[in-house]
Amino acid sequence: MIGSSVVARTRSWIVLCLGSFLGGFLGVLTIGSPAIAADCPGHPDALGTSRTLVVDPHEHPRIGTMQYRETLPLKDHEVVLTFDDGPLPKYSNQVLQILADECIKATFFIIGEQAKANPEGVRKLVAAGHTVGTHSMTHPLTMDRMPLDKAEAQINGGIEWTSAAMTDPSKLAPFFRIPGLMRADGVENVLISRGIQVWSADFPADDWRHVSPDRVYQLAIQRLEAKGKGILLLHDIQARTVAALPKIIRDLKARGYRIVHVVPATAEQLATPTTPVEWLLHPPTETTPIARWPAVPNFVFAQTKTLPAPSLADLNAQAAHQPLLPRKTMALANVAATLPVPGRDLFAIPEGSVEVLLSTTLSRRAATRLAMAAETPPAAKVKAGKWHARRTARAAHGTPNHAAETEGTAAKSTAPKSAAPKSTAPRPTRVASLKKRAQ
Template sequence: MIGSSVAFRTRSWVVLGLGFLTLGSPAALAADCPGHPDALGTSRTLVVDPHEHPRIGTMQYRETLPLKDHEVVLTFDDGPLPKYSNQVLQILADECVKATFFIIGGQAKANPEGVRKLVTAGHTVGTHSMTHPLTFDRMPIEKANAEINGGIEWTSAAMTDPSALAPFFRIPGLMRAEGVENLLISRGIQVWSADFPADDWRHVSPDRVYQLAIQRLEAKGKGILLLHDIQARTVAALPKIIRDLKARGYRIVHVVPATADRPATPTAPVEWLLHPPSETTPIARWPAVPNFVYTQTQTLPAPDLADLNAQPAHQPLLPRRTMAQANVAAILPAPGRDLFAIPEGSLEVLLSTTLSRRAATRLAMAAETTRAPKGKAAKPQARHTSHATPATPKHVAQPNSATPRPTRPSKRYPTAA
């Protein structure tokens, strides 16, 4: 009996110490779940301030809850519906698990006892509009405001203590709109999305709901799970999901809003990211250049070399006279047109045509013969032994001619100007 008493006192002090670590919020550990020693339990309670982090859930927003690795927050939408919501409550109670429920105002109006059961069991209760319209992304802001107010009024009216209603809101169908979000944030209401769903609102089997919940959680490593407590497939899949969470080493976190008597859990801004960057992870985005505020906008003139009291470090490459001349823009006369004229029938014209070089060479020899002194005959050019002498073109002058007759070039080429 004495040993049992010491053990009981030791365990009580441990539980009390963990309670202080969670800032006084109750946390149902697996070892303290009466009748269920193998229960998953609730590892800790997280207190959040909606004003500091107004949007959470990486399905739509940059931030999510500041969870550690392998921590999960269970959330349920669209209740209460006694046929299925009561079964979900019993499953959670057997595992000593605390969750967050987003209530529809119409459901609270029809089943106020179901809302009170949630509060009595220690779960967090938020709202999910009055009638669950899937048009929040395009409805007028006045109508959205009426939907938000209706859900809050009927849910709080169903409670014995209306102050138990958490300032948490999840937009139906996650059909977000910036105007709706700004309206909620201005009223101090935190907008909840999710990190991954289990698709339990679709026509799938309970086993598929379980598979999607575990697969998506494993891919994320932690986060907010979105479920519905009005579906039979959710009731069938939930026990298996909880058992698998325990087998895989996951822990349940209960989220409550901060109040004057219950301050928010101290966190760093980086903890609100699903996967915070580490020192070993390179970041591709450079920080933005800050916008400096200048006291004076007047610009100063650029300093002159004389203001620096310094001599140039190198001498100019050109002498001063040459440099002075280079600065004077000299204008040269345009060349005359006759500078480029080529006489008709000249050797240059013949070389530019398709005549063979031999014909041009013979023409040059003929010109040399005519310029030779009288009485001296020019020696004929030696013939190539390997080739026969080609026939002389008709338009080429003969060697014994006094003056070579110019030849008209081919019509296929233009004549010189």
């Protein structure tokens, strides 16, 4: 009896321990598990929501590779569904029902005017567990060039009316998407300074254009396949979106895509641990060479004063080494280098020299002649001497000088006409005058 009771107690203890272990293990698996068939009553083939991603807007303030370098840290074949411009009851309620049937959680960016006109639509989004952000007050397509105070009014108006429509304003996520993706640095800086994350997208489906629902479906799937993962931009105020959404979800399921729900980090719910490289759409691998080399660091010197130049004695400071200079040079190096004072006659200039003549304007020609004479070669000087001797001999024998003749000719040409004697010879009679007389 005692042995059987001990065995029975041991068996019950083992069963209790196994039950506790399995219960805890299953509980761990349940946390963050996908909302698949078991979590979607009445829809065993639902796509569901695979996981919840918690992000901190302060750590990654801009997301979406359509405009920014970073995007959400998604794994391959993960998709985030986002909807803009609602709520509009006619179409937004249909979108809500489609998502509910598939147990999908999405992110909605609300316009302030829509929230003001349909606050019940905002409350339905919150009650269904979707993330609600804002999309300005009136959806202007000029936020990239409007004054900053008007842009702030648009931001504040959307936040004010969307939060007023909620039963619990703390449910409003600090997410903002600029209307038309018309981004501007000033607008983004205002949002980031207030801890609001700026959302772009990774690819749209162009459902705001006048295209068919089938075209919306094609663009959504083609662009998603091209990127492999990312944020899909849709609008819950379009009839074509309502018609295309079920087909998009069915195709996502068939191609093995998973839905991710994004929520902001809070004091109770910390951000999902990630690495910086995960926020890139296509992180580089170790086999992919990167052509970005690290920048050369800028060194900061503690002292900026210059060092003295080494002297000759410094070059021969160590006696153990062979002297670098001859002994005479070493001896001179130890003697102070001094020069004698120049005498006064060094700066004296003799009278009549070329330097003195050049100092006056009137004597520059004479100085030039002296300089040219000094530079004349000896052969030219001998030739000039012979020519001068020949000229002197001609003058002694009375031979007219060519220079004198030249001067005489010049004098005659310059003499006044009145001084010339009048000719008394008779003028010749022209033939033309004789013919006239004969007539």
